[in-house]
Every structure is written in C-alpha cells, then in structure tokens.
Amino acid sequence: MELRVKPVLTYGVYQRREATSWRPWGGIQTEEEAQEEVRRIEAELGDLASKASFPLKVLPVSPLKSAEDLSGVKEELSSSDLTLIYAAGGNILEELVSSSRWSIIFVRHRSGPLYRWYEVVHPSFLRKRSDEFRQSGVDVEDVVVDSYDELLWRLRALYGLKKALGSRIISIGDPGGWGIGGRAVTLARERWSLDIRTVPYPDLAKRIEKAKGDEDIVRQAHRRADEYLSQEGVTLQTDRKFVDNAFVLYRVFKDLMEKLGSEAITVGGCMGTILPIAQTTACLTLSLINDEGYLAFCESDFVVIPSGILLHHISGRPVFLNDPTYPPRRRGDHRPLHCS
Known part of the structure; x- marks a missing residue:
C-alpha cells in the first residue's frame, strides 16, 4: 500500500x-x-x-x-x-x-x-x-x-x-472496550472501518491442544524458549513450562494471523480466561509478535486499539498499550505501565 x-x-x-x-x-x-x-x-x-x-x-x-x-x-x-x-x-x-x-x-x-x-x-x-x-x-x-x-x-x-482505516484484527474471545463495552467495538467498526474477526475460546482451545500434540511444534517452542532465556539480561523467575507454552501459543497465534490474513491480534480475557486454556499468560506471546513488527494487544480493548493501530502505521514501530501515570512533578519522566 x-x-x-x-x-x-x-x-x-x-x-x-x-x-x-x-x-x-x-x-x-x-x-x-x-x-x-x-x-x-x-x-x-x-x-x-x-x-x-x-x-x-x-x-x-x-x-x-x-x-x-x-x-x-x-x-x-x-x-x-x-x-x-x-x-x-x-x-x-x-x-x-x-x-x-x-x-x-x-x-x-x-x-x-x-x-x-x-x-x-x-x-x-x-x-x-x-x-x-x-x-x-x-x-x-x-x-x-x-x-x-x-x-x-x-x-x-x-x-x-x-x-489504519479498514485494518483487519483478530480478537481472541469477544471484543470489548474499557468503560463502554460493546459500544467501543461498534465505534471501531463505524469510524475506523475495522474488520474485527472473532475467534471463540473453544476454537482456540482446540488449536492449542492440536499444537501441543505436534512434536515438531513442541520441539521448536522448547528451542526458541532456550534461545530467548539465554539472552543477556533475561532471568527466569517462573516455571520453565510457562515460557515453553508461550512459544506454543505464539505458533497458534501466528497460524491464525496467516490463515485470516491479519497483521494484528488481541486477546480478550487475557488476565483470566486464556490462562487455564493456554497454561500460560499471553503477555510474552504478544511481546514476541510485536517485536516482529506486527500488532498485538492485550485485553481486546477497542477504546484504545484503533489509536494503537494508527500510531504503529505512522511511526513504523511497535506500540505499547499502557495506562497513563502521574510522574513526580520535578522529575520530568513518564512511565508507561500496564499489567503486561
């Protein structure tokens, strides 16, 4: 384009x-x-x-x-x-x-x-x-x-x-919006012409189960986890299996993005619903996808996602969904904070 x-x-x-x-x-x-x-x-x-x-x-x-x-x-x-x-x-x-x-x-x-x-x-x-x-x-x-x-x-x-206008994005679970729920989804479709493709959690569960049954995918996920953890400055402070599972989830998400022709994905219920299904959080997975130049958002929050898509395409760089903070008045810095 x-x-x-x-x-x-x-x-x-x-x-x-x-x-x-x-x-x-x-x-x-x-x-x-x-x-x-x-x-x-x-x-x-x-x-x-x-x-x-x-x-x-x-x-x-x-x-x-x-x-x-x-x-x-x-x-x-x-x-x-x-x-x-x-x-x-x-x-x-x-x-x-x-x-x-x-x-x-x-x-x-x-x-x-x-x-x-x-x-x-x-x-x-x-x-x-x-x-x-x-x-x-x-x-x-x-x-x-x-x-x-x-x-x-x-x-x-x-x-x-x-x-940004007319972009396609995958929503794992139902899309929503902080504070106004489905109204944000309606506005995203009306004002930004976003093509939001919903993948229900039962469908995602089947895809994860199938991926975990594929020895090649599991082996590749383990190898990539090894490479990630061996980087300078990276310290493992949780069970190793959660990192391996994050790379399996990465493969599932990337396959979905390729199948549906989308450069963007977001996860609804990322602080709860996805955890027992993926046996990990989506945070590392989304970070990996962002690092590759795609768009990956937590929360399926369409109050903020349209502006994130726009900023990404203007800047040509990854974007980060975060909450505004109030820095000390005299320090002069700003800290972008979020659960992920």
Whole structure:
C-alpha cells in the first residue's frame, strides 16, 4: 500500500488594463513563470520522496489556471489519496478540495516566488471573509508555509491513517472496550472501518491442544524458549513450562494471523480466561509478535486499539498499550505501565 499524491499548481495570467487594478499580487504572473515553478516543484518533490520512509507515489505536477483545466486531471485526482495544492494564484481552490480525498495547501513566503494565497488563504478561503471557518475538507492544519519537513510529517500521518482505516484484527474471545463495552467495538467498526474477526475460546482451545500434540511444534517452542532465556539480561523467575507454552501459543497465534490474513491480534480475557486454556499468560506471546513488527494487544480493548493501530502505521514501530501515570512533578519522566 502506498500514499498517492497528486500535486497541482494553481496560478493566473493577467492582462494590463488602464486606470484600474488589473492583477493580484504574487510572484507568478506569466506562463513562463508558471512552467519554471512546475520544474521547481518537481525537483523539490523528488527530494522529498527520496527522504520518505514510507511508500509514497508522487504523480506529475499539473498547472491549472481555471476550472476548465480540471477535466484534464480528473482521473489522476480521483485515483489519488491526496491533492497537494501549490496555491500560487487563481481561484479554483474550492473546486480542488474534495470530501472524497485529503487536501494539503502549500504556499510560499520565502522558499521561492511569493504565492498570492500566502496572504489570503486564511481570511478568504478558510473563513470566506467572515469570523468563522466555513470551508469544509481543510483547516488551518492543512496549510503548509515553505517547509517540506512540515509537509513530510503530514504525508507520513496520512499514510498511517490510510493503513489504519479498514485494518483487519483478530480478537481472541469477544471484543470489548474499557468503560463502554460493546459500544467501543461498534465505534471501531463505524469510524475506523475495522474488520474485527472473532475467534471463540473453544476454537482456540482446540488449536492449542492440536499444537501441543505436534512434536515438531513442541520441539521448536522448547528451542526458541532456550534461545530467548539465554539472552543477556533475561532471568527466569517462573516455571520453565510457562515460557515453553508461550512459544506454543505464539505458533497458534501466528497460524491464525496467516490463515485470516491479519497483521494484528488481541486477546480478550487475557488476565483470566486464556490462562487455564493456554497454561500460560499471553503477555510474552504478544511481546514476541510485536517485536516482529506486527500488532498485538492485550485485553481486546477497542477504546484504545484503533489509536494503537494508527500510531504503529505512522511511526513504523511497535506500540505499547499502557495506562497513563502521574510522574513526580520535578522529575520530568513518564512511565508507561500496564499489567503486561
């Protein structure tokens, strides 16, 4: 999956008229200046794409003077996730902003020729010459002035959001939500379009029993437990069988993830229901899956899981479900704590 970006340059070309104001201000006023700006933008976006640490597809820059020009880029706009609007001039921002895709407006102050919309994007476009924000689809956080670092982190965030929306996740046992129960599951499906696949505990019990009857799986689990416990800084403070069982459970979970086509899994009843079935806690198992770059959450808590999925895809790193804590005021640290 990649983030598809369609960049466009909006501008105007004006004819001199006597005894009247005949052009808006801005550094791009002719076709030649517009073409030079297109080349500048393409070079800058090429440099940005080379720095992106996520899959990014930047389509060619299209210069647009009027709404009539939109017909030539309609297909590329509709197939893109994001319209990146270089708002040098013109009056077609409303036509470019769509509810079906994201939009970012880039304006220049000091990074190149001054853009007209640098002056008026806030009062004239976002507020429509009023005291209230009236433009749908974009707000002040979607306007970038000069900085490609500011643009890049926004693209990274939108890539993470694209990956998070519609994600599939396996719930061992019934999914729920801290404080609001099933309402959290409904919201996760409605707002995040999460595809939650429930695996009942009786089904999990059969899978664990079958895995424990497979000598190869048991032998591999024992070997991997040996390797894990031999790492520097690791001390065994429980019965060894619980560690072996955690690696058997790991194999069961990974097989489920492969079968159901999911990169994410969560465990309901992880402080109780799973213990007599797996003969271990799920904590080490989930930690191992997270270490491999997948998503593994305890508690099947869909109050917090959607934000964890989003953070994972934005950062490209493992995430940790934890409770907020109150550190000593003067120490300046924060301790993420949880049962696992």
